[in-house]
Amino acid sequence: MPTRPRKATQCQKPSGLPGRFTLWRMNMSHSKLTDWGLAHISVQQQFTILDVGCGGGRTIGKLAALATQGKVYGVDYSEDSVSVSRKINTAFIAEGRVEIQQATVSRLPFADNKFDLVTAVETHFYWPNLADDLREVFRVTRPGGQLAIIAEVYKGAPALASRLVEKSAPQTGIRVLTPDEHGDLLAAAGYTDIKLETQPAKGWITVTGKKTSETALCRTGLSPGKSLVSAESSPEANPFEVCQSVWYRLVLLFMAANAALCWFIAGPSNPWCALAVAWATCALVPAVPISLVRRVPRQWFFVPPGERTLHHILGVGIFGWLLDVSGWNRRVVEPLRGFSGSKGGLVWFEQSVRSSAVSHGICFAIHALLAVLALFSMHPWQGALLMLLPGVVLHLYPVLLQRSLMLRLQPLLEKFGSC
DSSP states (O other): OOOOOOOOOTTTSOOHHHHHHHHHHHHHHTHHHHHHHHTTSOOOTTOEEEEESOTTSHHHHHHHHHOTTSEEEEEESOHHHHHHHHHHTHHHHHTTSEEEEEOOGGGOSSOTTOEEEEEEESOGGGOSSHHHHHHHHHHHEEEEEEEEEEESOOTTOOSHHHHHHHHHHHHHOOOOOOHHHHHHHHHHHTOEEEEEEEETTTTEEEEEEEOOHHHHHHTTTOSTTOOTTOOOOOOSSOGGGGGGSHHHHHHHHHHHHHHHHHHHHTOTTSHHHHHHHHHHHHHHGGGSOHHHHTTSOGGGGOOOTTHHHHHHHHTHHHHHHHHHHHTHIIIIIHHHHOOOSSHHHHHHHHHHHHHHHHHHHHHHHHHHHHHHHHTTSSSHHHHHHHHHHHHIIIIIHHHHHHHHHHHHHHHHHHHHOOO
């Protein structure tokens, strides 16, 4: 929807003495609404959060009190709002836990995939182009992150305030939406798992949406200034290749020797032997460089669509969710893969997925081979299980997870071509 050529109201862009009074009133009147809206989302202590249209800064203070080990950023395109927000949150800013700057939602000054949570309290009706601006918010939301829109009016609510705002919308330029229209806009921006919470008697609404890894890939290249057909080339250095050093090889050799000693001294039925083998195979995963995988034809890694049913039956999605919840993907996998959102980045991401599948596949084969050998030991079934089960959890499920990613990547690579 195009920008309306209307003069900004004090609610939209507070300025001067009337604006300062408006900001004070916002902080007072929106406090209970904000508490109600935030009660519908989980704010973890280590979250990095963005509050869009931070107004008087009260919401930033509430978020900073929840994300005690994280950081909260606030943006507003009103200079007076930024000034008041900074004053309200002086202590948090001094601690380095809050940062507030003047910016517009249409061009957020942040990198892609930065925030665990983005909030917008009583502000989205004033955004210049709601559909495009939501895509810009989607760009800075990290995979697994959430957007929460909180407002005290929505179209169709029986509350008096909602009916008055809806009636005056043609004059004020406010865009009042129904709950379903809110959900449709978030879905169009790329969010999934959209939830709507309302209090009709008060006219309050909270809309939340999640950016999953799948939607992040599907939205690749659609965010402003980030084109999928960008000329950016894929990285040449594999982050895992730091593991190809002499020291890494010595450590790997030591762990393999330790596992062999445990096998011959304690036997495969000993839990310590199983642990030593598991450590050794985990250390072996980075040993397959992407440069080697590049030489293998992509057709060899084709995943038939029907395999998706097998993934559902085996709970591969649950395994991926556990990795998300534990923080493994955010702290380890994402920084290593460094997906940039460009065409070159997409190809690099695909090569990284293939490399991971090959590495974990080799390691699972080692566990399977040792399980077969354990059948000839003194305690065959116990030894075989102790060799096989860690391999299933540590390597077979990661292989299936990479193959499920390949299922999502294949249509994108076919559509945009490969390098």
